[in-house]
Amino acid sequence: MVTQTDLMDYTPVRGCMALKPYGNRIWELIHEQLDQMFKDTGHENVSMPMLIPESLLLKEADHVEGFAPEVAWVTQGGTEPLQERLAVRPTSETIFCTMFSKWVQSYRDLPLKYNQWCSVMRWEKTTRPFLRTAEFWWQEGHTVHATAEEAEEETQQMLNVYKTFCEKNLAIPVFAGQKSDKEKFAGARATYSVEAMMQDGKALQAGTSHNFGTNFAVPFNIQYLSKDSKLEYCHETSWGVSTRLIGAIIMTHGDERGLKLPPMIAPFQAVILPIAAHKGGVMEKCEEAFNALKAAGIRVKLDDRDNVSPGWKFNEWELKGVPVRVELGPKDIENGVATVMRRDTFEKTTIPLDNLAEEIKKLLEDIQQNMYKIADEFRLAHTKDVHTYDEEDKIKEETNATSRNMPFDQTPFGDTCVCCGRKADKVMYFAKAY
Amino acid sequence: MVTQTDLMDYTPVRGCMALKPYGNRIWELIHEQLDQMFKDTGHENVSMPMLIPESLLLKEADHVEGFAPEVAWVTQGGTEPLQERLAVRPTSETIFCTMFSKWVQSYRDLPLKYNQWCSVMRWEKTTRPFLRTAEFWWQEGHTVHATAEEAEEETQQMLNVYKTFCEKNLAIPVFAGQKSDKEKFAGARATYSVEAMMQDGKALQAGTSHNFGTNFAVPFNIQYLSKDSKLEYCHETSWGVSTRLIGAIIMTHGDERGLKLPPMIAPFQAVILPIAAHKGGVMEKCEEAFNALKAAGIRVKLDDRDNVSPGWKFNEWELKGVPVRVELGPKDIENGVATVMRRDTFEKTTIPLDNLAEEIKKLLEDIQQNMYKIADEFRLAHTKDVHTYDEEDKIKEETNATSRNMPFDQTPFGDTCVCCGRKADKVMYFAKAY
Numbered sequence: 009m010v011t012q013t014d015l016m017d018y019t020p021v022r023g024c025m026a027l028k029p030y031g032n033r034i035w036e037l038i039h040e041q042l043d044q045m046f047k048d049t050g051h052e053n054v055s056m057p058m059l060i061p062e063s064l065l066l067k068e069a070d071h072v073e074g075f076a077p078e079v080a081w082v083t084q085g086g087t088e089p090l091q092e093r094l095a096v097r098p099t100s101e102t103i104f105c106t107m108f109s110k111w112v113q114s115y116r117d118l119p120l121k122y123n124q125w126c127s128v129m130r131w132e133k134t135t136r137p138f139l140r141t142a143e144f145w146w147q148e149g150h151t152v153h154a155t156a157e158e159a160e161e162e163t164q165q166m167l168n169v170y171k172t173f174c175e176k177n178l179a180i181p182v183f184a185g186q187k188s189d190k191e192k193f194a195g196a197r198a199t200y201s202v203e204a205m206m207q208d209g210k211a212l213q214a215g216t217s218h219n220f221g222t223n224f225a226v227p228f229n230i231q232y233l234s235k236d237s238k239l240e241y242c243h244e245t246s247w248g249v250s251t252r253l254i255g256a257i258i259m260t261h262g263d264e265r266g267l268k269l270p271p272m273i274a275p276f277q278a279v280i281l282p283i284a285a286h287k288g289g290v291m292e293k294c295e296e297a298f299n300a301l302k303a304a305g306i307r308v309k310l311d312d313r314d315n316v317s318p319g320w321k322f323n324e325w326e327l328k329g330v331p332v333r334v335e336l337g338p339k340d341i342e343n344g345v346a347t348v349m350r351r352d353t354f355e356k357t358t359i360p361l362d363n364l365a366e367e368i369k370k371l372l373e374d375i376q377q378n379m380y381k382i383a384d385e386f387r388l389a390h391t392k393d394v395h396t397y398d399e400e401d402k403i404k405e406e407t408n409a410t411s412r413n414m415p416f417d418q419t420p421f422g423d424t425c426v427c428c429g430r431k432a433d434k435v436m437y438f439a440k441a442y
Numbered sequence: 443m444v445t446q447t448d449l450m451d452y453t454p455v456r457g458c459m460a461l462k463p464y465g466n467r468i469w470e471l472i473h474e475q476l477d478q479m480f481k482d483t484g485h486e487n488v489s490m491p492m493l494i495p496e497s498l499l500l501k502e503a504d505h506v507e508g509f510a511p512e513v514a515w516v517t518q519g520g521t522e523p524l525q526e527r528l529a530v531r532p533t534s535e536t537i538f539c540t541m542f543s544k545w546v547q548s549y550r551d552l553p554l555k556y557n558q559w560c561s562v563m564r565w566e567k568t569t570r571p572f573l574r575t576a577e578f579w580w581q582e583g584h585t586v587h588a589t590a591e592e593a594e595e596e597t598q599q600m601l602n603v604y605k606t607f608c609e610k611n612l613a614i615p616v617f618a619g620q621k622s623d624k625e626k627f628a629g630a631r632a633t634y635s636v637e638a639m640m641q642d643g644k645a646l647q648a649g650t651s652h653n654f655g656t657n658f659a660v661p662f663n664i665q666y667l668s669k670d671s672k673l674e675y676c677h678e679t680s681w682g683v684s685t686r687l688i689g690a691i692i693m694t695h696g697d698e699r700g701l702k703l704p705p706m707i708a709p710f711q712a713v714i715l716p717i718a719a720h721k722g723g724v725m726e727k728c729e730e731a732f733n734a735l736k737a738a739g740i741r742v743k744l745d746d747r748d749n750v751s752p753g754w755k756f757n758e759w760e761l762k763g764v765p766v767r768v769e770l771g772p773k774d775i776e777n778g779v780a781t782v783m784r785r786d787t788f789e790k791t792t793i794p795l796d797n798l799a800e801e802i803k804k805l806l807e808d809i810q811q812n813m814y815k816i817a818d819e820f821r822l823a824h825t826k827d828v829h830t831y832d833e834e835d836k837i838k839e840e841t842n843a844t845s846r847n848m849p850f851d852q853t854p855f856g857d858t859c860v861c862c863g864r865k866a867d868k869v870m871y872f873a874k875a876y
Contacts, residue, residue, distance in 0.1 A: 020495055027488055058577060079520065086512050129493075
């Protein structure tokens with residue numbers, strides 16, 4: 009589906025994809041909307057080097073252990089072999105920390121709340137478009153704080169930004185919670201995640217937010233002079249989401265007809281299809297409708313190709329997941345209406361042409377809500393409380409589930425552990441994962 | 443100046459810089475405004491892999507000769523040596539062409555008008571922030587056309603987009619013209635450039651647009667089936683501008699007090715400075731002014747720091763080149779005005795508070811125009827027609843000038859060549875260059 013819908017294509021570079029205009033535009037819309045949320049919460053964008061000297065990567069022991077096996081190494085510059093190899097960044101904690109140690113002197117410099125949009129490279133053995141690719145596009149936030157409390161607050165704030173963004177903008181409900189120690193990020197003190205459920209029942213980790221405490225500040229020597237002139241270590245966080253969100257959109261909302269895009273991130277929110285385009289007045293009305301929708305801020309496409317039939321176009325735009333299809337033929341024009349189909353329910357209605365933009369705006373909002381509702385019902389129907397070992401055993405056997413995260417709301421608490429039978433002190437989500 | 447104004451910082455990665463929030467924000471504004479111009483001329487964004495297999499780079503002979511000496515090579519993935527080395531892209535013609543040969547089949551697929559925003563890497567021996575760095579951020583447009591005429595039209599259209607953007611958005615006048623055969627891009631049939639003049643009289647190549655003809659289409663086998671079912675080679679273009687534009691802004695407009703930013707790309711177009719901030723009502727009025735300016739769409743900063751004096755702030759914001767400074771103290775408030783200074787002329791005026799946003803908007807427009815006018819006068823005063831060998835010899839001796847480009851307007855034509863004395867058939871700009 010990802011190639012048929014022109015989201016991406018495979019390239020001759022192992023595990024690396026090309027984002028085609030349609031897929032790239034979804035990522036642009038995610039970028040624009042999420043970036044605004046970052047700015048609204050006081051973050052600033054920066055751009056760091058894409059190459060990181062090996063010596064920097066080696067400074068934090070857990071971090072290098074986690075990432076070294078999947079680093080692509082630059083060993084030659086022009087015709088000269090390099091004295092020290094350079095990692096194509098798999099993530100940028102080590103270069104951010106190097107610069108932070110230079111930029112932070114006093115409590116007055118804090119907090120630093122930075123983010124960058126870029127691509128990173130992880131030399132994965134098995135890759136899958138939008139889920140696990142060698143190169144992927146993402147944002148990575150990196151922040152520095154004076155106190156442990158502020159760092160924890162930031163970590164949770166950004167997890168919440170991700171939760172809101174997934175639910176509101178992508179219509180994807182998520183479970184927010186803390187990862188187990190085994191599943192946390194290499195070098196983190198605590199990792200939080202938002203986990204979405206795909207239609208095959210598997211979990212997809214859609215975003216993570218890490219509290220590093222002073223784990224990086226100590227080896228990278230990031231210290232500040234406090235108000236009372238003491239030298240203190242800084243507390244840091246990082247957080248990221250990637251083009252994997254496009255994978256989440258495909259697998260949360262798609263159906264047997266193809267993609268189903270939430271209106272907020274659809275490159276085209278509506279497509280106008282002329283019916284019997286050669287008949288007098290049809291193209292003119294289509295152009296009028298196009299201009300009206302565009303003027304109302306709707307991302308709209310007029311498909312005026314004359315070498316394919318309307319039926320062919322219906323299929324193509326359904327496949328591509330455009331939320332609203334607007335048909336305009338001689339009969340519609342005679343009646344002063346357009347025939348409108350919504351992609352989420354395939355429901356057809358007629359809308360008076362003189363109120364088209366306003367009505368389609370409402371329709372788009374309704375589709376966005378409805379897509380969330382359907383995904384949320386599916387998620388809840390496929391999430392089960394487990395209280396006995398027998399049940400858990402059965403789930404494991406059936407699904408190979410792994411721990412996803414621990415919800416912040418730990419009720420029901422005081423249950424017994426499904427595994428050992430002793431008093432439980434944690435509630436944990438399990439699922440088979442991507 | 444580039445470090446003092448927080449545009450960038452040096453990093454431990456040879457020749458690579460970090461863009462700090464202030465510098466990165468200028469690049470974001472350039473990106474946003476230029477990207478809109480690309481979209482308005484029918485271009486779409488894509489994202490291509492950052493690594494390019496050596497075999498692809500080798501396909502076009504002139505191209506590889508031009509770029510191979512400055513490529514950073516990935517030779518190892520994880521713990522395994524690679525069978526084929528991968529170039530960190532120095533530019534992306536070869537990977538675009540590889541994909542184009544897959545994406546183009548029929549005349550119906552044409553034109554493809556793509557662009558990407560990314561960073562590229564060139565292993566330069568000597569680097570200078572914003573002028574020549576190993577890694578730099580840029581956009582690269584890549585287009586495919588059915589005919590030579592369309593490709594030439596596209597090449598010139600994009601050169602014109604750059605000219606308009608430099609002059610209107612950056613207030614930098616440029617000479618647009620064609621590069622000599624010696625100075626054209628590796629693999630291009632024709633290269634056009636916009637050349638700006640810095641305040642030291644040197645030329646800065648601010649943007650280039652290349653017509654490849656079929657130079658890449660032949661080795662990469664990019665062919666289409668024409669309307670009358672003939673297999674034809676495609677005609678291609680590419681064009682780019684980079685973070686070098688920030689270097690152009692610094693050196694076109696800056697003065698002994700620091701940066702002087704054109705309002706259209708200034709991260710803060712106005713900064714509000716409270717005077718005697720502890721006095722009753724001052725901070726309240728400052729916040730009111732801040733909200734009024736923000737609501738009017740002006741990028742505004744309220745500098746409410748209490749640990750530095752107003753005088754210190756004056757210097758800092760002058761250094762950082764903010765176009766308009768708004769002072770608000772008890773006397774101003776008594777008189778119902780703000781004291782406003784424009785950075786381009788240091789002129790001070792008072793503006794009634796109830797009309798502040800409107801007046802500052804006008805002021806910003808005036809500053810934008812005036813900065814262009816000053817730069818244009820400088821440029822014209824330092825551009826000289828040369829008709830005799832003696833004069834040219836003197837210029838060469840003084841400046842080490844090289845050919846920049848040939849203006850489209852070739853009047854005065856029919857002169858004699860300054861070098862050989864024979865009848866000249868070209869007018870050419872010469873300058874010492876960065």
